[in-house]
Amino acid sequence: MNLFSPNLKRNDLIKLSKENHHKKITINVFRNHSFEVISSILNAFLSFSKLKAEFNISSYDDSLSYDNFQKADLNIIFIDLNNYKKNVDDFIKEKIQELSSISNTPIITLLLGNTSLKEYSICKILKPFLDENLIIDDSNFEINASRLSNKACVKLAQILGLKILPSFLQPTLKAIIVDLDNTLYQGILGEDGIKNLVLSSNHKALQNELLKLKNQGFLLAIASKNEEEDVKKLFTQRKDFLLQLDDFSMIKANWKSKDENIKEIINFFNISFDSVLFIDDNIAEIENVSHLHINTLLADENSAYSLKLYPRLLKTNFSKEDELRNADIKANLQRQELSKLNPKEYFEKLQICLKFHINHAGELERISQLLNKTNQFISNYSRLSLKECEEFMQKHAILTISMSDKLSDSGIIAIFIAYKNETNLIIKDLCISCRALGRKLENIMLYKAIELLHLHFNTKECILYFQKGERNMPFLEFLYSLNANIKENFALIQKKMINYEGLIIES
Incomplete structure (x- = not known):
């Protein structure tokens, strides 16, 4: 079954939901109208992300009392505003705040009816996928205890199960690699010529x-079996294309296999294979890259619709660092050319500057974001929520490192979560963004951070906690290269004088 199809049948989805045996997650649902019309088919869509939900669904409760609250991986507030005689937007905001005070896990609010809280509006969520006139069906209330139409229920389950829920429960994707011919347009560049390529409504979307x-x-990156010069001419001449050459951080247009090109792109981006989506119209090409274990989407007449729904592409928050990423990646080509220089010359040529902050409240959102999405260079997988970061900062210390050079501003690229235990400095967790790796800075960042944290806490010895995860081998290799006293789940890190020559450091 194509779970991204615009036309799905409830009976088929119910059957598929029952066949889902993936990783279990628990979802609390606080509601005043029927959620069962959604939950009965939701697991069909969650199966695509290898998840299976078990629901704790409240009784119908206009007061949202949160009686019998249970711990869960995620909370949903599902409210029909038609049940209230007056505007209750302030009440809803209070109840969201109340729930956040008793739960550290994400809260998804879904409101049916007129509201100024547009980000929570079910109608707004459904509008890109379903005709507005098909969302409400008052006659459905007698049967299903909800004013949502049957089509709206299926569509909302599709959006929740594919797009929204996985984005709160799994790491966000980082890159999208696209084919060109019959993917971004209709036709073959080398055969049809630039002028004869067709930009259909689906390709434009x-x-x-x-x-x-x-x-x-x-x-964004391109992996296409075409001549690179032809590709450059294509984007220069086709002014009707919404995407331009500068929108792509890397272009691999040649006659090598797609899997080779994709590996080179991923290595250049310095990201994990699982954080990439590859879009191609050729099922054989999709099959040929399956051994890379990347995410794939077969381009067809509904490509734009499918991409809107694709898991792990919904950003629940958007930071300054997100804006900086593309420029930073493009600048890596120039950095690589200088990488053969000795550290002092390398730092001076690039004018690299590191800024260290301790307990900077304005950075909390980025701190939580980086802790939750870093997989390669992370020590202890603490995965603190925004609220937990805020609480930890009030009692202990969170050190951040920002980096910039003459080519770009990388923003915050490293986090140290630390506290004092008697005379010891305890580093509960640390992570460094993959974008910052390979710039001859890892040792400097570690020992300078430890130096500043010792001063902050007036401590003498440093204990760093770690665990062996599925994907943090880059961190573990770095740790074992330090010559530290390493135990089963922690390491004793001694003070060390590091040569910072050529580097600008601010703290």
Whole structure:
């Protein structure tokens, strides 16, 4: 079954939901109208992300009392505003705040009816996927205890199960690699010629979706079996294309296999294979890259629709660093050319500056974001929520490192979560963005951060906690290269004088 199809049948989805045996998650639902019309088919869509939900659904409760609250991976507030005689937007905001005070896990609010809280409006969520006139069906209330039409229920389950829920529960994707011929347009560049390529409504919509994602900080790249010069001419001449050459951080247009080109792109971006989506119209090409374990989407007549729904592309928050990422990645080509210089010359040529902050409240959102999406260079996977970061900062210390050079501003690229235990400095967790790796800075950042944290806490010894995860081998290799006293789940890190020559450091 194509779960991204615009036309799905409830009975087929119910059957598929029952066949889902993936990783279990728990979802609390606080509601005043029927959620069962959604939950009965939701697991069909969650199966695409290898998730299976078990629901704690409240009784019908206009007061949202949160009686019998249970711990869960996620909370949903599902409210029909028609049940209230007056505007209750302030009441809803209070109840969201109340729930956030008793739960550290994400809250998704879905409101049916007129509201100024547009970000929570079910109608607004459904509008890009369903005709507005088909959303409400008052006659449905007698049967299903909800004013949502049957079509709206299926569509909302599709949006929640594919697009929204996985984005709160799994790491966000970082890059989208696209084919060109019959993917971004109709036709074959080398055979049909630039002028004869057709930009259909679906291809135009797909380019529009990709441009939106690029503007949200996702990296775009091209992997195409074409001549690179032809590709450059294509984007120069086709002014009707929404995407332009500068929107792509890397272009691999040649006659090598797609999997080779994709590996080179991923290595250049310095990201994990699982954080990439590859879009191609050729099922054989999709099959040929399956061994890379990347995410794939077969381009067809509904490509734009499918991309709108694709898991892990919804950013629940958008930071300054997201805007900086594309320029930073492009600048890596120039950095690589200088990488053979000795550290002092390298730092001086690039004018690299590191800024260290301790307990900077204005950075909390980025701190939580980086802790929750870093997989390669992370020590202890603490995965603190925004609220937990705020609480930890009030009692202990969170050190951040920002980096810039003459080519770009990388923003915050490293986090240290630390506290004092008697005379010891305890580093509960640390992470460094993959974008900052390979710039001869890891040792400097570690030892300078430890030096500043010792001064902050007036401590003498440093204990760093770590665990062996599925994907943090880059951190573990770095740790074992330090010559530290390493135990089963922690390491004793001694003070060390580091040569910072040529580097600008601010603290």
